[in-house]
Each structure stands twice: as C-alpha cells, then as structure tokens.
Amino acid sequence: MPRVLAEVLGSPGRIAGFVTASGVVAFFYTLLLPFDYTQRFEFANWNYLSPHLLVWALALGVAMGLVLSIQVYAMRQIVSARVATGAASGAAFIMSLLPSFLCCTPMVPSLLAFVGVSGVGLYSTTGAVQHFFAVHQSEILSASLALLAIMGWWGLRKLTHSRCFTGEGCAVDTTEGTTSASGDAQADLQVPRSDPPHAERPLPKEKTPR
Amino acid sequence: MILTLHVVNSASSSASAGTTSGSTGVSLPVGAVAPNGTAITLSGATTSVASLRGRPALIWFVTTWCSSCEAGTQTMAQNIAALSADGVRVVEVENYADFGQSGPTMETFAKSLAGHAFANPDWTFGEASSALTRTYNPRAYLDIYYLINAAGRIVYVNGSPSSTMPGLLNAAKSLV
Structure with a gap:
C-alpha cells in the first residue's frame, strides 16, 4: 500500500x-x-x-x-x-x-x-x-x-x-484491441498490449475499379 | 438556512429604509407594535415589554448552550456603551427553559461572557416566559433580537450580534 x-x-x-x-x-x-x-x-x-x-x-x-x-x-x-x-x-x-x-x-x-x-x-x-x-x-x-x-x-x-498496478498487465480483449481497464491506465503504466491497437492496423487495400 | 436568513435580514433592510414589512411568519414584522410579555430578571424581578416603552430597547432571545449566543454576548459587551449612548437599553433573555436542553444558567452565562459590562445598568439579563418566547420566537431560533423604538414599535429584526452588530448600531443611531 x-x-x-x-x-x-x-x-x-x-x-x-x-x-x-x-x-x-x-x-x-x-x-x-x-x-x-x-x-x-x-x-x-x-x-x-x-x-x-x-x-x-x-x-x-x-x-x-x-x-x-x-x-x-x-x-x-x-x-x-x-x-x-x-x-x-x-x-x-x-x-x-x-x-x-x-x-x-x-x-x-x-x-x-x-x-x-x-x-x-x-x-x-x-x-x-x-x-x-x-x-x-x-x-x-x-x-x-x-x-x-x-x-x-x-x-x-x-x-x-x-492487476494493472501489480505489473501483471491489464486484461486485454484480444478480439478488438479494447481493454477491461481504462485507457488512461494503459497510458500511465505503459502496459504492453498483446494486440496492436485498432488504429494501428494496416488499412485494407483499396479496390481499384476495373 | 440561507433562505431563512434572507427572510430575517429582509426585515432589517426594511427597517433601515424606514418601511414596514409584511409578516414573514418567522418573526414579528418590522413596524408592528411589540407585543407585551414578561420575563424574570436575574434579580428576580418581573419585567415586561410594555414597561420598556419610553426608551428604545433591544430585546434579545438567546440559548445558553448556543455558540453564536456566546459570541454575540461578548460582542455586545464591547458595544453596550455605544448602544447606551444612543439611548438603547438591552434586555437579553434566555429562551424559555433553553428549549428543554441542558445548558449553563443565565447568570453563569451572562457573568462569564459579559465581563465588566455585566454591571452596565442598561444591560439586563433574565429568562423569558413561555408566552414571551413563543410570541417573539415562534420558530424557536436559538438567537434572535428585536430593536424596539420608544413608541414600542419594532424597527429592526436580526440575530447573531457577533456578525450583525454594525447593522444594529446603525439602526440604533437612526432612532436618535
């Protein structure tokens, strides 16, 4: 404490x-x-x-x-x-x-x-x-x-x-890149994410009109 | 609380302006003839509101276990000479039976807080009768006072002299 x-x-x-x-x-x-x-x-x-x-x-x-x-x-x-x-x-x-x-x-x-x-x-x-x-x-x-x-x-x-504070890492929903703890907590403690944030995913390639 | 203080203070504002306020329901209205009633002084004599006519008087209801009443009595001790100079005599009375709660006697309260001013002839201490308390303090406030002019009309109503003394002194000066 x-x-x-x-x-x-x-x-x-x-x-x-x-x-x-x-x-x-x-x-x-x-x-x-x-x-x-x-x-x-x-x-x-x-x-x-x-x-x-x-x-x-x-x-x-x-x-x-x-x-x-x-x-x-x-x-x-x-x-x-x-x-x-x-x-x-x-x-x-x-x-x-x-x-x-x-x-x-x-x-x-x-x-x-x-x-x-x-x-x-x-x-x-x-x-x-x-x-x-x-x-x-x-x-x-x-x-x-x-x-x-x-x-x-x-x-x-x-x-x-x-769990965020003990260094065990915050619970992370690996499906969509969202977490069970607040986003600020992630930012403050710099807990490594197990999945890249959604925003960082590569954009799908644009379909080019034929 | 704030709303109620405004009601009481609005009466004092009216007094300063020399107008008559209507009944507030929490205190007797400014401009009304002060109703009669009795109190027993510390010397054991019975005094009445009617007997105070002919000179301005401040009738002040206190409760001996009330902090603002203690502070107000100390403030009154510092200003009794100024009120006396304006011809005002002060009658400080305990609300009937201290509203049924235990507290120091009025004599102990007065002597310990008024100090040397306790002996001022224009400052009388006593205990209000039940009827007097109910008439002047229908809401059972721990601390409320009325300034009454020589003709027996209420000209100023307020409470807690520790913070309202300037207004009271102004009201007393306006009587001269």
Whole structure:
C-alpha cells in the first residue's frame, strides 16, 4: 500500500494537485467551522478560529485532499473504484458540514416547520436536534475524518489489488484491441498490449475499379 | 438556512429604509407594535415589554448552550456603551427553559461572557416566559433580537450580534 501511495503522489504534478486540493478544502473549513459563532460564511469567522478548530480544518483538508488525489488516480485506473470512493467520501464531507450548519442556524426549525412539526413539538424538537449537534461537534467531525481515512484506505487497497498496478498487465480483449481497464491506465503504466491497437492496423487495400 | 436568513435580514433592510414589512411568519414584522410579555430578571424581578416603552430597547432571545449566543454576548459587551449612548437599553433573555436542553444558567452565562459590562445598568439579563418566547420566537431560533423604538414599535429584526452588530448600531443611531 505505501507503494501505491507513493505512486498516487508520485509526480510533481500530482503532489501539486494534492497540496492544492488540501489547501482549498482546509481554507473552506477555516471559514465553515466557526460558522456557529457568526451564522455567516465570511472572513470575519476567522476571529473565532481557535487552535482547536484550526487543527480540525487542517486535518479535514489534508484527509480530503488525499482522498481526492486517490480518487482522481483511481478514476484513471479502475472504474469501479471511482464509484465506490466517490460516494462515501461525499458522505463524509456532508457529514462534516452538519455540525456547523445545524447548530444555531434557522435551518432546523425551518425544516421541521416545513415537514409539519409545530407548536410545542417544534420547540422541543428544534432544541433537541440543535443541542445534539452543538454538543457532539467533535464526535461528528471525528467520524467524518474516520470515514475519509477509511475511504482513503479503501481506495489505496483497491489500487493495490488492481492487476494493472501489480505489473501483471491489464486484461486485454484480444478480439478488438479494447481493454477491461481504462485507457488512461494503459497510458500511465505503459502496459504492453498483446494486440496492436485498432488504429494501428494496416488499412485494407483499396479496390481499384476495373 | 440561507433562505431563512434572507427572510430575517429582509426585515432589517426594511427597517433601515424606514418601511414596514409584511409578516414573514418567522418573526414579528418590522413596524408592528411589540407585543407585551414578561420575563424574570436575574434579580428576580418581573419585567415586561410594555414597561420598556419610553426608551428604545433591544430585546434579545438567546440559548445558553448556543455558540453564536456566546459570541454575540461578548460582542455586545464591547458595544453596550455605544448602544447606551444612543439611548438603547438591552434586555437579553434566555429562551424559555433553553428549549428543554441542558445548558449553563443565565447568570453563569451572562457573568462569564459579559465581563465588566455585566454591571452596565442598561444591560439586563433574565429568562423569558413561555408566552414571551413563543410570541417573539415562534420558530424557536436559538438567537434572535428585536430593536424596539420608544413608541414600542419594532424597527429592526436580526440575530447573531457577533456578525450583525454594525447593522444594529446603525439602526440604533437612526432612532436618535
């Protein structure tokens, strides 16, 4: 698996992509995590960015950047890996947003009112829901980070076990020159083809009119 | 969330323009006469919205376990003198029973976050009655405030003073 990780970040371009993605996501989180204090998504939120929240922003940024890098790499390697990691890391991302966007915002009472909760029920339900996210923010962020870590590990695992990466060569349909792995994977790893590409086949001779 | 904030903020925009907005359904409308209701101050006295008439007043509903309420109280402590200079007195009240969730008492909340400003005579802390909370905060927002003029009419509605203080100060200045 370390070998795969080295491959995922194995070029200056890929490292730049990872650093950029991590930076952008971490920047986003530095504004998002103090959202509870201001109810606004603005630079003034940095006034409430404690060291604790900064660490969370960096951790989530690096984790998300790594998962995105793995996903991009996996998308180019294995189509099935793209589907699996994309959905779950998206869930982790959304889950990490919940504490900030549900605590102290009008979102919860508005949603509850929309679904028909009213009167005493609205008061108690709003309080219960928002209180839960307010007091369990760290646990929810931890779960999000754990989910990102699992997705990163899962993506790396799939890449490790992919035949393309192990050097055994990608499965090749010898009948038409198409492969079961993505074309990019072939290009990246320069796996020798067992059959010349269709485009390289010699053109049939033109029939000359008699 | 954004949509709802727009609704609340649209009321404040109307207040700045000096116009009356219609009922939004999420808060009392700007221009309406502030309904009466009672709260118990930290000293144990009963105060009412009606008793605030004759001077501009800010009635602010908070929840003691709410982050924006904590930050807003700290911001209020830094700006209470400016509001006081404009003749505004602030009544910060806990939403009835903290919406049924456990949190610090209003006294602990106020003393720890207001600091020296806790003793400002123009800043009163208390606990809103159930009726007052339901009247002014029908959607159970954790943090919402109303600026009421001397005649008892609502002139500005918003929340989270930590980020809306400039607008509140402008609205207060317009009352002078």
